[in-house]
Amino acid sequence: MHALALLLKLILPNLIVLKITVASRTQEPEWARKVLSIMPFPENEDEESIKLSVTNGSSSKVINYNTLADVIDYSEIYPSSKVNHFSSLHAITGIPYDEMIFFDDEMRNKEVNYKLGVHFVYVPDGMTYELFLSAIKEFVNKREHSFLS
Numbered sequence: 001m002h003a004l005a006l007l008l009k010l011i012l013p014n015l016i017v018l019k020i021t022v023a024s025r026t027q028e029p030e031w032a033r034k035v036l037s038i039m040p041f042p043e044n045e046d047e048e049s050i051k052l053s054v055t056n057g058s059s060s061k062v063i064n065y066n067t068l069a070d071v072i073d074y075s076e077i078y079p080s081s082k083v084n085h086f087s088s089l090h091a092i093t094g095i096p097y098d099e100m101i102f103f104d105d106e107m108r109n110k111e112v113n114y115k116l117g118v119h120f121v122y123v124p125d126g127m128t129y130e131l132f133l134s135a136i137k138e139f140v141n142k143r144e145h146s147f148l149s
Contacts (some may be wrong), residue, residue: 115117
């Protein structure tokens with residue numbers, strides 16, 4: 001999933017604005033940030049960092065992704081509710097709640113859906129490629145339907 005999200009983020013910038021965020025209610029925020037900064041990306045430690053060339057108009061640059069922290073655009077890591085985390089992300093990014101997708105393995109965090117309008121996807125056994133694609137299709141269909149209403 002990480003590679004697909006990264007691919008969407010870098011190859012489709014004119015079609016999709018994809019920001020990757022982390023929201024955690026851990027009691028140990030510094031420890032969580034440290035883990036993200038040492039967790040290899042891609043997950044296979046035998047691979048070197050992902051190096052992609054990004055072109056913006058006439059300029060081009062190479063971006064290296066070595067750890068999971070390198071892929072994350074924003075993080076809300078502190079003891080609080082997911083509603084507070086997403087309220088903060090909304091204030092920081094300006095992204096409307098109904099344009100956010102939240103993958104989580106705790107059903108109690110679905111409150112972001114009915115309190116804020118964030119599209120919630122329950123992943124009890126973790127993320128899979130198939131689940132990610134299915135959630136994106138569901139999200140797009142939901143948005144298309146709301147535009148037609």
